[in-house]
Amino acid sequence: MGMNVLRVLLAMALAPLASAEVKVAVLHPLLGDLAKRVGGGHVQVVDLIGAQGDPHRFEPSAKELRAAKGVQLYLVSGKGLEPYLPKLKGMVGKDRVVEVGKTLPTLKAEVLCEHGEHAHVHEEDDPHWWHSIDCWRRAARIVEKELSRVDPVNAAHYGASAKQVRKELGDLRLWTEKELSKVPKDHRVLATAHAAFAYFCNEHGWKMLPVQGLNREQVASPKFVTEVADAIRKEKVLAIFPEKRSNPKMLKTVAKGVGVKVGEALLADGGDSIDAMFRHNVEAIVAALGKK
Template identity: 55%
Template sequence: MFRVFFATILLGLFPLQAGELKVAVLHPLLGDIARQVGGGSVEVVDLIGPNGDPHHFEPKPDDLKKAEGATIYLVAGMGLEGYLPKLKAIIANKAVLVEVGSTLPALEGACDHEGHDHDHEHETDPHWWHSIDLFRRATGIVSGSLADAAPEHAEEFRKNAEAYRKKLDELERWTRREISKIPRDSRHLATAHAAFNYFCKDFGFTAHPVQGLSREQMPDPKELAALVTTLKKEKVLAIFPEKESNPKILQTLTNDTGIRLGEPLIADGTGVKSYDEMVRHNVTAIVKGLGR
């Protein structure tokens, strides 16, 4: 019944009219790329919305109705979206599903989501968007996908992608300048969950996540005690909560260690209008918490 209903909705997908390209995105930051690259030639439908959780979102009938006529579905990939096999079966050959992260170099990780019908394990850490370099590469992947779907706009997409990559170049330079304000021995990033490993790898931080790759992976007392020992040994200055997470466990940690609570970070691109806004917010908070 579930699948038949979804399939019925999408059977009405219609061919592109001249100058039109409808793109459905299942991650808010992919919506930003699609708008930057697509410009006025692309209609972007964000199925998750500004405050949705990419880890747990599953498209409902009303969501897919909004995506009617979409030629491309953009997803983050790397195992983030456990519903992909179901979605692929639903859209069949009516649209192209692009896993943007599938060809990007991944970091290892482990994540077991429980309590959903899409229980799965991440063999890789799916939070690739915290690497500005990988986000820059993703821009090229999205540009190529849009060009394949609407060849008449290929040159426009190429130019837009090139311009956006230059903005990301500047964002990366700004990030490095800001991070230079943090002494090297203070570059320890303690966060609510393991969302910032790509950022840490690119910018020379040691990651200390309290939880796993999802916000449901809570440490047991032994793991928590080991983390407290590590934080004290490394003289970590601040622990950063996330805007999307309950900070209670972090508040407990700060009480137990005397480490201050930093400003909340944005892990999954929710609640911001752009990738640039997310990165600048996070970097500013980290430098404020760890800088000289």
């Protein structure tokens, strides 16, 4: 072995790992998947929430943030999902916090507020953009831009991998559409637990019928449950879907009352990966509603 080769090998061994160049923290269960795919070997992802975390309730503790030393970017979902954002920005610097959902298309949701006898409906941004594959394709470009901003040397790499991710997401969309086409048109109603699937339904021309509000903790009033039961009958819904990590008791009661079957639990707020969430949900929907 020549001296030069040895020197090169030694330099490689001593150089910091290429994988540790940019440290990115994620605060939504699916953003780690996107950051890893766009960042490739140049990004180290610090997953603060975990695949099982509930993004409606999660808030990073000061201790967790201190443990995530040297993070250059904090990826959050945005659209009002994280009430702790001003606090986070104050702690880590607002330039480091990226609301991936901020510039993505927004659907509005009607939220019922009940204060004792007085109830009113108001409009809010629906935060669940992660059920739109089109949103993910745009998000890949946003993450690419942010990584290129903090690590311009590897911008071409981020550009190429974001392009590849967008292609893969395009394939996922084609697969999703092909699968959903197995459900007859008049059964394309998604009756679920919390109102997480508006972006999904909007993207594929389905109707959404949630039994709860925008987050899992919101408990539906008896009046609301009666209205949902009526809607389920009217829309000739074949099945309603509980969700993983959520109590299906109320949903089962509604299903029993109306006489429809309960489908397999859907993944509403995350999963092991973007593809895994879509594939699981689409397969569960087609299994319950598709032509036999």
